[in-house]
Amino acid sequence: MNTSTTASKSSDIPGFVDRIVRPLTHLFNPLILRIAGGRWFPMFSLLHHRGHKSGRIYATPVTGFPRGGFFWLGLAFGQNSGWARNVLAAGDAYLRYRGSDYHLVEATVVATAEVADELPRVVRLGAAAFSMPRGIGPHLASALAGGGMNLVLTGRSGSELEAVAADQRKHGARVLTVVADLLDDDARTLLIxxxxxxxxxxxxxxxxxxxxxxxxxxxxxxEENESIIKLNLFAPIALSHLVLPGMLERGRGHIVNISAMAGRVGFPYTEAYAAAKDGLIGFSRVLRTDYRARGVSSSVLILGAIAGAGQGQRTMDQMRMPKSSFMAPVGLVAKALLKAIDKDKAEIVVQPGPGRMLRAVMDFYPGLGPWMNNQMGVNRTLREIQDFRKSQTPAGR
Known part of the structure; x- marks a missing residue:
């Protein structure tokens, strides 16, 4: 299949970062070569190009996306990277993308800003700010860094933030860490x-x-209940309020809120948490309605129980409780985040089975969630977890 290709030029990498990252690409490329171009790995395509001096055929993993009859290939190191020089000199190349082969011709280099509307949102949006050091946060960071985004990570533990940042920097991402308590007004302002x-x-x-x-x-x-609501609802609203003016000025932006099924299922011992997470869904819906026409969208991920990360998983590990079939793997959350941004989805439910339909049914039958919790032993499990956490809390707290 003949198709034209346009390479979109990403932002230049600072010199000192370039000197560190380039050697790392030589280290990781042999691993990526094994999966690049495969059906299940759309983030990595395999480009076959002829050396403009040697005449040899080389295979290089690249990030590419088909849009509007073109293939857009990201230039992480600018148009002077080896493969880009070869393709521009030869005038053509061959690309394997999701298991299919394409003949690319008439390569051209253009600035990202000139073709922003053609690129997936996860590629054309450049910097992402996360309130996240623990739990699923590192998985979300890896997902967006893999899409070429710069990251700003925040949390209360500097050592945990730096550990996550170091891991992403190994893969070429620019990462800023900011230690902050999101319950503090000044800390949120300083973060943004x-x-x-x-x-x-x-x-x-x-x-x-x-x-x-x-x-x-x-x-x-x-006061303790108030803190739960501030962390789970007010902090996201306040951070959204801080970033919104800049997004509107640039005419683009996306706010993704992480909510939970707690308010719909009626999990015991989660009164304030459930109220906050349900409120976050409402906030996301109205924000999307009010500002989407001006280029700023909003999505909400509604999570069930997540396996492999988070406070719930850590507690289950401490109690040596077996993994439940009703827990969704953490990788699904990362995929949902990318889908929410790239496809501009309003709401995505992440849990095994028909999550969105189950949520709708629970809205219609409010007593269904508590009944299911009791029948499936959820209430008993949460009582055990509550007793365990209480036993781990020092007296007087």
Missing amino acids: GAAQREFGGVDVLVNNAGGDPLRQFEEMSI
């Missing part, structure tokens, strides 16, 4: 200000910070 200074703006905001102590409502003070 740092992201704007480093990358010129925030194009994607992922509100992933959250959590719940899983304690009986009557045993917690009203």
